[in-house]
Amino acid sequence: MKRVMITGGGGQLxxxxxxxxxxxxxxxxxxxxxxxxxDITKTExxxxxLAEARPDICFNAAAYTAVDRAESDADKARLVNVEGSxxxxxxxxxxxxxxxxxxxxxxxxxxxxxxxKETDRTEGSSVYARTKLQGENEVLSCHPxxxxxRTSWVFAEYGQNFVRTMIRLGKERDELSVVCDQVGSxxxxxxxxxxxxxxxxxxxxxxIYNYSNSGVCSWYDLALxxxxxxxxxxxxxxxxxxxxxxxAARPHYSVLDTHKIAGVVGTPRHWREALADCVERLHxxxxxxxx
Numbered sequence: 039m040k041r042v043m044i045t046g047g048g049g050q051l052x053x054x055x056x057x058x059x060x061x062x063x064x065x066x067x068x069x070x071x072x073x074x075x076x077d078i079t080k081t082e083x084x085x086x087x088l089a090e091a092r093p094d095i096c097f098n099a100a101a102y103t104a105v106d107r108a109e110s111d112a113d114k115a116r117l118v119n120v121e122g123s124x125x126x127x128x129x130x131x132x133x134x135x136x137x138x139x140x141x142x143x144x145x146x147x148x149x150x151x152x153x154x155k156e157t158d159r160t161e162g163s164s165v166y167a168r169t170k171l172q173g174e175n176e177v178l179s180c181h182p183x184x185x186x187x188r189t190s191w192v193f194a195e196y197g198q199n200f201v202r203t204m205i206r207l208g209k210e211r212d213e214l215s216v217v218c219d220q221v222g223s224x225x226x227x228x229x230x231x232x233x234x235x236x237x238x239x240x241x242x243x244x245x246i247y248n249y250s251n252s253g254v255c256s257w258y259d260l261a262l263x264x265x266x267x268x269x270x271x272x273x274x275x276x277x278x279x280x281x282x283x284x285x286a287a288r289p290h291y292s293v294l295d296t297h298k299i300a301g302v303v304g305t306p307r308h309w310r311e312a313l314a315d316c317v318e319r320l321h322x323x324x325x326x327x328x329x
Contacts, residue, residue: 039065043091043135045126046099048072050197051140054231055097062235069093073100078122084129095136095238098126101170105144108165109285119169124176131181138238140230143190143222143250143292145171153295156188156246164286174246185237186246187230187299190292191260194227195319204261205320208270218258218276222292223250226312236303247302248294251309263310267317 042059046052047070059068069091077083078100102108102118123139130137144167147159162168177184193201207214233249255263258276265272279288296306 039067040094041067041069041092043087043093043096044068044070044099045076045078045087045096046072046101049099049103050194050199051192051227051231052099053196054194054227055099055234058228058231058235062232062239064239076100078126079117081125081129084126088129088133088135093135095138096126096130097138097140097234097238098123099140100126101140101173103166105164105166105288106285108169112165112169115165115169116172119166119173120176123173124180127177127181127184131183136238137177137181137184138234139174139177139184139186140234141174141186141188141246142167142170143188143294144289145174145188146289146292148287148289148291151291153293154248155295156248156298163289166286178245183244185234185242185244187234187237188246188248188294189225189230190222190250190294191224192227192230193224193313193316195316195323197227200224200257200260201264201313201316202320204264205268205270205317208265208268208272211272213273213275214261215275215277215282216258216261217279217282218256219278220288220290220292221254221256222289223252223254223294224260224309224313225250226309226316228315229306229312233299233303233306237299240302242302247299248296249299249306250294250296251306251312252296253308253310254293255309260309260313263313264317267314268320 108115147161193199
């Protein structure tokens, strides 16, 4: 029986990793830790979790993901995304534990206008982006056998994400303004989790892999699709990024080239199909919630 450890188990990706691990065709025992039970910035927490779980594989879904807040909280972002990732990767390497780490499209140089390959330039134009890139480097330096999955525009039926926000705001307001000049590929956390488990149990070379659902859209396009599928009646107005300033810069083009991972796990399904699944699950959850 393989033993699997999941950090960040309370987040949208962490919860989907738990679900994917339970439904995978493997005889696995799962140990999932949320922020209160495992702080990856604390060596003693890591040691205690590893002693309890004694995992064969560790999936690190713990991260500081508050992109705008990171601009004024750089020390905390670096502590989690860089130092925490380094400590966890190092501990797993020393214990002979396979390691899967999650990263972001934000690490790429925002100067491309075609799908981004794993070998393309990285830069990071925000605190969040720089700390995630530094975290990648620490993981690969400490644990050369690790897998790193860069992903984009992640959504699920729980947690804080664009899909849930658009449905909520669309029901509260008659009109929303959504940025139309940032382009990428949405990623359903369930599909990302399944791909991560497939990759971790494959014979694929360690290193960096891109993963997102297929297809391309802007945030405006995605908002329209969300409202259409969720039956939300709200006018969505397209606006340029300049009309929606944020503390942290966002990539204008972050479509990921997924050919490398497709050779291992198969071609990702289209984001609209994945979104339809998510919206349907959201509807079932809301219908089952007592008034």
